[in-house]
Amino acid sequence: MRTRSVTRDPRAWAATGALTVVAVAAGAAWVASRNPRWSHDGRRRVDMPALAAGRGARVERTVTILRSPDELYARWHDLARLPELMAHLESVTPLDEKRSRWVARGPGGTRVMWEAEITADEPGRLIAWRSVAGSDIENAGSVRFTPAPGGRGTEVKVLLSYELPAGRLGEAAVTLLGESGDHEVREDLRRFKQRMETGEVATAARRVEDSR
């Protein structure tokens, strides 16, 4: 996995991105809109969706899940249930066939909101998205489902680029997410894998109130 920051404090970038990343990814699933840029022949990797040239940070992370690409794609596509998988996500609300609204929890009751638009949707293979103008966090990304060799499940790869807002909102996001967006993506993917393979998310909490 790589995290690269081009223009600002990388930790600040990463933190924010993390926040939304996977959540946003899910948002992408809502609509199938094909953009030739995202199509692929199965050998060539789809590029990251770019923000404006040279800006933002990038995260790439892959996990193998012992389930079929179709199952995983379908679960990711189920937007209303994504907050079960993604720690900081509060709600996802479809707005129309193309767009959905995403709300994530910040510290001290603050909220971070954005709208996502799906830019590519290939059932069982790929979902790609991009935030629309006016979002708190500008981001774009994709999630790809590729069969692993030897019947070992599906390789799930998330690519994300994002740019934090300046000012208090950005700082809030950093506080919320810790300092590594990569870490958040990884943990969200881990929860996704646990949920899909075992039906639950591992916890070592002792009491119900500690597990929330």
Place this chain on the structure above:
Amino acid sequence: MMRAVCWHGPRDVRVDTVPEPEILNPRDAIVRVTSTAICGSDLHLFNGIIPTMESGDVLGHEFMGEVLAVGPGCRTLAAGDRVVVPFAIACGDCFFCRERLTSLCDNSNPNASMAEALYGFSGAGLFGYSHLYGGYAGGQAEYVRVPYADVGAFKVPASVRDEQALFLSDILPTGYMAAENCGIRPGDVVAVWGAGPVGLLAIESAYLLGADRVIAIDRWPARLRLAESHGKAETLNYEELPDVVEELKQRTGGRGPDACIDAVGTEAHGTSLDALYDRAKHAVGLGTDRSHVLRQAIQACRKGGTVSVPGVYGGLLDKVPFGAAFAKALTFKMGQTHVHRYMAPLLAHIEAGRLDPSFIISHDRWPLSAAPEAYRMFRDKTDDCVKVVMDPWR
């Protein structure tokens, strides 16, 4: 509220009153503990050399008891079932669990990122064994929560006593896997370093798997006596010998043991493991695991033989004679025990009378309140201590 043995710092364990566990996930069970033991690996925690322990952590990973409650997703168990629980927590569903490599479970460690930072990948979560291994509360307590209980709690028939079944949780499968990893064939001589509980059960298992002779190496008279009297092993007190490797060669017709089991592991990886955890890349050149036994095992093993390592190592090893290992084309087998795969066959051995691990118990049915004393006694091996079993309800 319940009583539990809690870690509060190096050489500081106490019996605290803490909240009882609750069902948190669908496949959970709550077990009322009837027997619980102190493991040699608990002494690493007691001595404070395992990082990521927190004050108040509940200890214990060798326990059994009675199912008190189950979650809605746990369909194989019911309240009242008598069960023994593997120390490694495994989901049963991931690639590694499907391969029966349950101590490598992909999903059971909620703190997998810590282990990934240290080892590249994370193994299974463990009961009562630091936050690096998940931060799960352990079973030296009146009650314990068992995750994935549908695959992680094994029913024990009424005909098998607690003392016979308890060690299915860890040391019996660990000794057995150590011997199985030797690939024993008729005529084989197996050398076992460490005649503690795991070593003693490795001796039993080696004979069960067809070893011709077993040689036990230790320095504690009580343990060597047990290896001899119960285990039918030849013994070797390394404090009384100038050269263990040469002695083993002479006792095996100049060939060397066909397989060597390191049932000692490390006790010297203190500061290095901490440092490693902070940043693996900075650990190179710092202190290392104490690998004296492993060096001897490699040196002593016959050409083409197997070195089997149930003893725990945590960090980096120094001056390991890898040239000797290469020159002799040795095979290495190691790792945390895949307890789940051994439960049924070993229980069958116990029921048939072929195995009875209860002989290792030197101190039985101690009350939980005596845990601090028991830890000290076990560490110092006073009173010929080999194994302590506690009853939380005494």
